[in-house]
Amino acid sequence: MQEVDFYRANTLDDLHRLLVETGGRVIAGGTDALVQMQRGAFPAAVVVDASRIADLRFIREDGDRIEIGALTTYADLLASPLVRRVAPALIAAAETVGAPQTRARGTLGGNIANASPAGDMLPPLLALDASVTLSSARGIRTLPLSEVLRGPRQTCLEPGEIIASIAFSRPPEPCGAAFIKLSNRRGMSIAVVSVAAVLALDSAWRIAEGRIALGAVAPTAVRSPAAEDALAGQVSGADTFRRAARAALDDIAPISDVRATAAYRRQAAERLVIRALNAAWERAGGRGGA
Amino acid sequence: MKPITVTLLVNGEPHTITTEPNKTLLYALRDDLGLYGAKDACGGEGECGACTVLLDGEPVNSCLVLVGQADGCRVETIEGLAANGRLHPLQRAFVETGAVQCGFCTPGAILAAKALLDRVPGPTDDQIREALSGNLCRCTGYTRMIAAVRRAAEEMSHVR
Numbered sequence: 001m002q003e004v005d006f007y008r009a010n011t012l013d014d015l016h017r018l019l020v021e022t023g024g025r026v027i028a029g030g031t032d033a034l035v036q037m038q039r040g041a042f043p044a045a046v047v048v049d050a051s052r053i054a055d056l057r058f059i060r061e062d063g064d065r066i067e068i069g070a071l072t073t074y075a076d077l078l079a080s081p082l083v084r085r086v087a088p089a090l091i092a093a094a095e096t097v098g099a100p101q102t103r104a105r106g107t108l109g110g111n112i113a114n115a116s117p118a119g120d121m122l123p124p125l126l127a128l129d130a131s132v133t134l135s136s137a138r139g140i141r142t143l144p145l146s147e148v149l150r151g152p153r154q155t156c157l158e159p160g161e162i163i164a165s166i167a168f169s170r171p172p173e174p175c176g177a178a179f180i181k182l183s184n185r186r187g188m189s190i191a192v193v194s195v196a197a198v199l200a201l202d203s204a205w206r207i208a209e210g211r212i213a214l215g216a217v218a219p220t221a222v223r224s225p226a227a228e229d230a231l232a233g234q235v236s237g238a239d240t241f242r243r244a245a246r247a248a249l250d251d252i253a254p255i256s257d258v259r260a261t262a263a264y265r266r267q268a269a270e271r272l273v274i275r276a277l278n279a280a281w282e283r284a285g286g287r288g289g290a
Numbered sequence: 291m292k293p294i295t296v297t298l299l300v301n302g303e304p305h306t307i308t309t310e311p312n313k314t315l316l317y318a319l320r321d322d323l324g325l326y327g328a329k330d331a332c333g334g335e336g337e338c339g340a341c342t343v344l345l346d347g348e349p350v351n352s353c354l355v356l357v358g359q360a361d362g363c364r365v366e367t368i369e370g371l372a373a374n375g376r377l378h379p380l381q382r383a384f385v386e387t388g389a390v391q392c393g394f395c396t397p398g399a400i401l402a403a404k405a406l407l408d409r410v411p412g413p414t415d416d417q418i419r420e421a422l423s424g425n426l427c428r429c430t431g432y433t434r435m436i437a438a439v440r441r442a443a444e445e446m447s448h449v450r
Contacts, residue, residue, distance in 0.1 A: 031336060047312075100406075102336065104349055105350050168312065
């Protein structure tokens with residue numbers, strides 16, 4: 001195990017101060033950070049534990065706005081009737097994370113900070129157009145999640161800065177969302193490709209807005225503007241969904257790795273976008289989906 | 291590294307230890323407290339579940355918790371399950387159902403199952419499978435384990 005010193009922060013102010021004083025790096029649930037330490041790859045000599053800061057563990061609804069504290073665990077999300085009601089794609093994604101042991105400790109903020117291209121919560125959060133509030137001793141700033149994710153395991157966080165919360169607006173009804181993860185097995189698996197879709201329909205059941213995000217097919221989880229353009233204003237159905245899925249391929253750049261080849265990922269991504277759109281359409285109450 | 295002092299409430303007993311700050315809860319249990327039930331089978335990467343313990347009632351991989359993170363918390367290990375010389379219904383069911391082969395994954399699997407039964411007294415087979423999905427058994431004894439959890443759940447419902 002890598003040699004590190006350990007400090008525990010009990011409040012957000014504590015955390016800011018300790019990060020400045022020690023030059024350490026924050027950990028939360030530790031489900032990724034301890035694996036890094038085990039491999040000698042943790043990027044600091046000091047660990048500042050945030051996992052006990054109660055103020056960063058909450059799920060709040062304010063009108064159409066949902067805000068989730070960064071220390072909310074996957075198990076917390078799964079146990080929340082509110083999240084189940086307003087963000088079923090987030091629930092579907094949380095269900096696929098690791099195993100109960102991982103879900104009891106791992107946090108939503110940690111999934112973002114870890115910035116894995118295959119991070120399970122990232123496509124549904126991107127498809128919800130989520131924003132992230134960052135906090136440091138200097139103050140707070142709020143950015144779209146897409147701007148926080150900079151590359152594989154890279155975020156825009158500055159030294160001493162932490163993720164405080166994640167927020168998104170509930171899309172207006174009628175609306176449906178879906179998340180599909182393709183992996184080599186069901187439990188304890190990393191995505192080969194994942195897709196999240198959100199479809200908001202207008203009163204004539206046309207697509208008012210469609211949002212598509214994909215995981216494990218680019219240096220970060222990404223939205224697909226090309227697919228979204230192909231959906232906007234269109235009548236839902238097989239042709240529209242096929243065109244959107246084809247368009248999504250313009251926005252991804254998969255690589256070959258131990259889990260799958262790039263060519264396989266492209267084929268799978270196209271099919272999964274269609275499946276996710278069909279599922280979102282059905283959940284929006286649409287009929288005659290492709 | 292600066293040593294840290296933490297207090298763990300292990301199986302109902304408070305233990306205060308001073309130890310290395312990069313130590314995991316797993317190795318604090320094994321090396322500092324002499325509790326060898328939780329196992330290290332995957333090299334501390336949270337892949338196998340053999341180190342599963344209950345931390346404040348939640349099933350966790352103790353290899354992925356720094357001991358400092360568990361300061362002041364309740365920890366349940368396999369050593370704490372038997373009461374007054376009687377095995378816990380899950381332990382008895384694992385023995386009687388033949389769910390133990392090499393035994394290396396057994397403590398972790400039983401604690402993962404206990405976390406389920408503490409919350410869901412009458413689980414479906416799918417819920418049992420899900421609860422054990424983070425516990426690798428390389429003897430591939432899952433069928434018997436699922437039967438054992440079902441049996442323990444039935445027995446515990448009679449007691450209630």
